[in-house]
Amino acid sequence: MQAALEPFLTAHTNEDAWAVASLLSPIAPPSDPGRLYDFYRASNEHMIENDIRTALIYSRASRLEPSEGSAWSEIFVNYWKVVGQILRAEEATNQGRSRDRQWVDVFDAWKTLTNSLLKHLERGNIRSWTMICMYHAAKDLRKFAIKADEQLATAKGNVTFNSGFQDDVVTSIPRNEMLEEAARVLNRMFRMCLSDRNPDMRESRKWGTYFMASLLFKTYFKLKAISLSQSVVRSIEAMSDLPSFELYPKAHRVTYKYYVGVLAFLQEDYTKAEAYLTEAWEICYVGAKKNQQLILTYLIPCRLITKHAIPTPALLSPFPLLQSIFAPLVSCIKRGDLSGFDAALVAGENQFVKRRIYLTLERGRDIAQRNLLRKVFLAGGYEELKEGQTEADRIRKTRIPLANFGAALRMGMGMDGDGSGQALEDDEVECIVANMIYKVSAQRGAYKLSPFATLTHPPQSSQMSSVAVCLAQLRLP
DSSP states (O other): HHHHHHHHHHHHHHHOHHHHHHHTTOOOTTTTHHHHHHHHHOOTTTTHHHHIIIIIIISOOOOOOHHHHHHHHHHHHHHHHHHHHHHHHHHHHHHTTTTTHHHHHHHHHHHHHHHHHHHHHTSSSSGGGGGHHHHHHHHHHHHHHHHHHHHHHHHHHHHHHOOOOSSOOOOOOOOOHHHHHHHHHHHHHHHHHHTTTOOOOTTTTGGGHHHHHHHHHHHHHTTTHHHHHHHHHHHHOOOSOOOOOGGHHHHHHHHHHHHHHHHHTTTTTTHHHHHHHHHHHHSOOOOOOOHHHHHHHHHHHHHHHHOOOOOOOHHHHTOOOHHHHHHHHHHHHHTTOOHHHHHHHHTHHHHHTTTTOHHHHHHHHHHHHHHHHHHHHHHOOBBOTTTOOOOOGGOOSSSBHHHHHHHHHHHTTTSSSOOOOOOHHHHHHHHHHHHHHHHHHTTTTTTOOOOOOOOOOGGGGGGGGGGHHHHHHSSOO
């Protein structure tokens, strides 16, 4: 055991937090694939506490204070027990005994280890620079909780687990008992970081606030307890003594901005969501394609609603999944193809509903409809020049027959004589055009209308729609 803990003593003396954290990893490094087996076989259940205390406290190579040595001894004893559970679980999995509770035992043992780290950090028995160990322990706690819940559900049967995005808003897991336990531990970690009162910011645990907040977001989203995420945001916003947000690691900032943006998106606060998601996109590492894809999944619908902006092919090309689900919609919006838009929405329905962007994207149909009506306006041509006018004075026609809009809408909806039996009445056409005037102009806060036509009753064949006159005068974006 002395030889097994020698790397820890060296890393601790050098204050190498990453090296210390790697020695508490549940996964053996590629350079030493047998490390877990070697560590576990270096002692036994009866001698483990004495062996570790001897190596960390009484060894001549140790530079640990007695209180710190006792804390690390407890942590490594718990780690040794975890390693034993992991080895047994992997052996059972390899032998096809996956219906046992091995991964539940692994989760329980890892939770004990995590609580041990948390306790000694709270009490100040171990130094603040070792918080990276807590980061890794928290991430692995969540992973083991998910794996334990999957094993429990498999044992109970009749549950199919989602193999999609683990960090997405929706999953098909009906009950996550272990993950709920993990969430309570993670919340304690978050509170510890947030409420730290150490005046020396170099030793403050507040630097872990946004990391733990993001991990809580992931966990609450997995549990479908999205409302609990709001309490995390409120707790952070209520703190006035946190370090400047720009001083935190970029990875922490990107993840936090992303989840706050998604929360705003789910509350239909698209302006706020766009602001947060745009910030996350701008500072996200260019090589983190998965993270960029997650951000764009919500940023694209946001900008569709707030700015009527659609993604370019160059933006979508690095992301095949996004290209497959968004490109058909974008193409139909640009063409004003209403039936094609509806078909594309149905084709991607499973993906859209899973990410809770279906209803937002559905509102993009209004933009496609606007583009279709705008084409009718542009196809109407220009007014004849009056005496004394030049080409510079030429303006587009401001009176468009209702029948023109009706024909375009029927074609766009696939009602152009295909025998479907569907019909679009003139009253419906006028209602659609009137609604489009409201939607297009209300967002600009102003109406630009031409004078209404004289209220006479011309023959139906030459009837002019007053709302169509209004649409013709709108400066469409």
